[in-house]
Amino acid sequence: MLWEAGITYGYGTDTSFLPKDSLAQELRALRLVFSAQDIIKIMTRNAAAVIGRSKDIGTLESGKLADMVLLDGDPVANIEDLLKVKVVIKDGQIVTDKR
DSSP: OOOTTTTTOOOOOOOOOOOOHHHHHHHHHHHSSOOOOHHHHTTTTHHHHHHOTTTSSSOOOOTTTOHHHHHHHSSTOOOOOOGGEEEEEEEEEEEEOOO
């Protein structure tokens, strides 16, 4: 009901677990309530908004920082594909490459 009322949910973590392990657990709960499209919005645009950074991160737009994660799959079709990270680009440099 809060989501439908316009409350902004954002995803973040402060656990000591590896991010992939933490995300796998969080996705189980999130997908019970939210659609794949909603989860992607929560983890990108909304996460940036919650920390007050929506002007420079959270979406791919001209003038924004473009750290990116490239996946092997389509998380809209299967939200578990968020766990299939192939490439991570940070500050314009590839920091992970599993292609």
